[in-house]
Amino acid sequence: MQKVSLDALARQLLLTAGACDSGRAADTVHGGxxxxxxxxxxxxxxxxxxxxxxxxxxxxxxxxxxxxxxxxAQASWEGRDGDLIVIPQARHGLYALSDAVVLLTVVKNR
Known part of the structure; x- marks a missing residue:
């Protein structure tokens, strides 16, 4: 079994994102x-x-x-701490309104 502290990882990744030109950082915690x-x-x-x-x-x-x-192209959704957004089957982008950390869960099409 594996345990990951999302809070600790969020703090670490925000520091990394703040130091990068791209302003983002990521870590796959399960799968690949x-x-x-x-x-x-x-x-x-x-x-x-x-x-x-x-x-x-x-x-x-x-x-x-x-x-x-x-x-x-058709809509926008805002989310904050604790919100779960179901990502539509459409082209989409994600914009940080404040320093933010999200957990992206994907089940790939086969």
């Missing part, structure tokens, strides 16, 4: 490219984003800390 299920903790410094991209399968976004906005 060779697995169907993947969970990745992503930190974004305020004002930074993950550019628009395709959804590789069913996905959710749990806001661990901060505030984010998920945008598609």
């Amino acid at each position: 490219h060779e697995k169907t299920l993947r969970q990745t903790v992503v930190a974004l410094s305020a004002g930074n984003a993950l550019a628009e991209h395709e959804n590789p399968g069913e996905a959710t976004l749990l806001v661990v800390r901060g505030r984010v906005r998920l945008d598609t």
Whole structure:
């Protein structure tokens, strides 16, 4: 069994994101490219984003800390600490409204 402190990892990744030009940092805590299920903790410094991209399968976004906005061509959703956003099957981007950390869970299409 493996245990991960999302709070401790969030603190670490926010420090890393703040020191990077991209303003972001991530760590896959479960799964990976060779697995169907993947969970990745992503930190974004305020004002930074993950550019628009395709959804590789069913996905959710749990806001661990901060505030984010998920945008598609048709709609936007804002989330804050503790919110769970179901990511639509559409191109989307993620924008940090404040320093933020999210847990991205993806079950890839086969």
